[in-house]
Amino acid sequence: DLESWLERLVVNTAYLKAQQGGRNEPNMQREFLTLPKPKKSTAPRGAGEKTYEWLCERQPIGKKLFLQFLLTSDPQRAAAAAFLQELHDWSFAEDATREKVRQRILAKFCHPQSQTFLSYLTEDSNVCRTLSDKSLDEETVQKITDATKDFLKGKPFLEYLKSPYFYRFLQWKECERQKITDKYFYEFRTLGRGGFGEVCVVQVKYTGHMYACKKLDKRRLKKKSGERLALQEKQILEKVNSPFIVNLAYAYESRTHLCLVMDLMSGGDLKFHIYELGERGIRMERVVYYVAQIISGILHLHSMDIVYRDMKPENVLLDGKGQCRVSDLGLAVELPNGKMICQRAGTTGYMAPEVLKQEYYRTSVDWWALGCSIYEMVAARLPFKDFREKVQNTEVTRRTLEDDCKFEDKRFDAPTKELILQFLKKKVAHRLGCRKGDDPRNHTFFKNINFHRLEAGLVEPPWVPKPNVVYAKHIDDYRDNSDVKDVELDAKDEKFFKDFSTGAVPIRWQREVIDSGLFDELNETQMNGNSKQKTTC
Ligand code: ADP
Ligand code: MG
Ligand code: MG
Numbered sequence: 001d002l003e004s005w006l007e008r009l010v011v012n013t014a015y016l017k018a019q020q021g022g023r024n025e026p027n028m029q030r031e032f033l034t035l036p037k038p039k040k041s042t043a044p045r046g047a048g049e050k051t052y053e054w055l056c057e058r059q060p061i062g063k064k065l066f067l068q069f070l071l072t073s074d075p076q077r078a079a080a081a082a083f084l085q086e087l088h089d090w091s092f093a094e095d096a097t098r099e100k101v102r103q104r105i106l107a108k109f110c111h112p113q114s115q116t117f118l119s120y121l122t123e124d125s126n127v128c129r130t131l132s133d134k135s136l137d138e139e140t141v142q143k144i145t146d147a148t149k150d151f152l153k154g155k156p157f158l159e160y161l162k163s164p165y166f167y168r169f170l171q172w173k174e175c176e177r178q179k180i181t182d183k184y185f186y187e188f189r190t191l192g193r194g195g196f197g198e199v200c201v202v203q204v205k206y207t208g209h210m211y212a213c214k215k216l217d218k219r220r221l222k223k224k225s226g227e228r229l230a231l232q233e234k235q236i237l238e239k240v241n242s243p244f245i246v247n248l249a250y251a252y253e254s255r256t257h258l259c260l261v262m263d264l265m266s267g268g269d270l271k272f273h274i275y276e277l278g279e280r281g282i283r284m285e286r287v288v289y290y291v292a293q294i295i296s297g298i299l300h301l302h303s304m305d306i307v308y309r310d311m312k313p314e315n316v317l318l319d320g321k322g323q324c325r326v327s328d329l330g331l332a333v334e335l336p337n338g339k340m341i342c343q344r345a346g347t348t349g350y351m352a353p354e355v356l357k358q359e360y361y362r363t364s365v366d367w368w369a370l371g372c373s374i375y376e377m378v379a380a381r382l383p384f385k386d387f388r389e390k391v392q393n394t395e396v397t398r399r400t401l402e403d404d405c406k407f408e409d410k411r412f413d414a415p416t417k418e419l420i421l422q423f424l425k426k427k428v429a430h431r432l433g434c435r436k437g438d439d440p441r442n443h444t445f446f447k448n449i450n451f452h453r454l455e456a457g458l459v460e461p462p463w464v465p466k467p468n469v470v471y472a473k474h475i476d477d478y479r480d481n482s483d484v485k486d487v488e489l490d491a492k493d494e495k496f497f498k499d500f501s502t503g504a505v506p507i508r509w510q511r512e513v514i515d516s517g518l519f520d521e522l523n524e525t526q527m528n529g530n531s532k533q534k535t536t537c
Pocket of ligand 2: 194
């Protein structure tokens with residue numbers, strides 16, 4: 001009816017407008033903050049290797065401030081900082097310009113005549129010898145990088161810790177630790193619904209950054225004993241750091257909900273793209289791109305001994321630029337000490353033979369499910385289950401264990417068939433991704449993908465979502481809450497909720513602050529002792 005149509009129009013418009021405007025939206029009530037004084041307890045204890053890496057390399061704001069410090073320090077340090085930056089850019093250069101950039105770096109930093117020669121390199125005769133060959137292969141690059149790091153983490157690092165740049169870092173850290181509540185965000189429309197509550201769009205008031213917020217109803221969690229699983233999902237989400245996995249930015253609690261604030265994926269899920277938009281299936285160029293990103297995400301999980309266990313197109317979400325990430329880590333588990341597990345988990349049609357036979361397994365199940373998912377992206381049906389086929393789970397199990405995978409659809413080309421067959425090997429020992437030393441990224445299916453550039457976000461997506469379309473179905477607000485009214489929350493629950501609510505995830509939060517421009521803005525005004533704004537942080 002007209003009223004609900006109007007309501008949809010209003011919520012969609014508000015969301016799209018906020019997304020397009022971001023921090024520059026003139027109507028947005030901008031919140032200002034002033035950096036607080038750091039507390040004593042936040043200073044680092046020792047200055048070892050770990051401390052250096054954590055403070056000056058891993059944390060984006062720490063890295064930025066350390067570089068700023070080096071650039072204003074003596075020329076040798078500035079050269080070391082510039083060298084690291086140029087080496088980093090070089091590693092992502094396209095083949096056509098690689099050689100030219102390489103020559104420039106060598107001339108600028110590695111020749112004793114140059115003004116920006118890295119003189120600490122001469123102290124290491126090994127590095128010098130390789131340099132005289134004028135080569136800059138991977139091994140040499142590693143050696144020079146190590147020598148540079150050794151140089152920087154010595155005296156320059158110790159002096160940095162006493163500098164105003166480091167004081168500034170501690171101020172940002174203090175700000176990062178603030179308590180997060182509902183008031184930190186503006187809230188927009190609902191995007192989807194999960195088992196314990198809904199997922200809606202939120203926007204950070206300080207930075208204008210948009211996120212998705214997965215809200216878990218506290219009473220519903222308790223009623224269905226979902227607390228342990230929720231905590232497990234949150235802990236895995238906060239551990240991972242990959243451009244191909246939905247990242248966690250904040251975990252906090254409201255009066256009624258536990259909230260997980262994650263990357264906003266506004267382009268919809270791949271199931272929606274396979275079945276709901278025009279002709280069924282996804283065209284091959286897009287399939288290759290998405291599968292390459294999914295593989296990178298899965299490999300990241302596996303490198304941490306985490307099995308995803310819920311690989312399927314529905315769980316792969318597209319962002320506003322058309323890049324994808326895997327999401328919903330609710331079934332993901334960490335293998336205890338890398339040991340095998342035996343637990344039935346997954347979705348019908350995507351479960352591997354070893355799961356169906358209740359055998360012990362590790363990461364092999366994800367490669368099987370990926371094979372099924374690639375098949376589905378191309379043909380809009382599963383290898384062992386047709387689209388909308390009404391079939392018993394036991395029959396799907398039988399087919400999975402006994403039948404061969406058939407390719408009747410003409411859209412399958414030779415490399416795609418070959419790749420799927422490699423993933424759908426019924427024996428784990430024969431399956432791609434599970435055999436010793438093999439890497440799915442080397443398959444000819446990916447001959448046009450440069451994975452290194454893909455990881456850095458430098459490969460253009462083959463398809464970009466339209467900015468004025470909401471790729472989500474409308475969800476009616478009505479929800480029956482009567483079944484959880486009788487649940488009482490006690491002190492033990494409250495303690496659990498408090499432990500769950502750890503606030504901002506450092507690396508995510510720092511990226512947000514940098515990318516929004518807030519970092520540069522505040523650093524400029526406040527480094528010059530010009531801080532008239534009110535303290536809100
Ligand atoms: P559950 O584990 O309860 O199934 P999900 O994590 O799958 O919950 O989220 C439920 C729905 O919310 C998803 O199917 C999707 O439509 C939407 N959703 C989840 N995460 C995001 C996100 N980061 N960005 C956009 N939409 C999301
Ligand atoms: Mg889900
Ligand atoms: Mg889930």
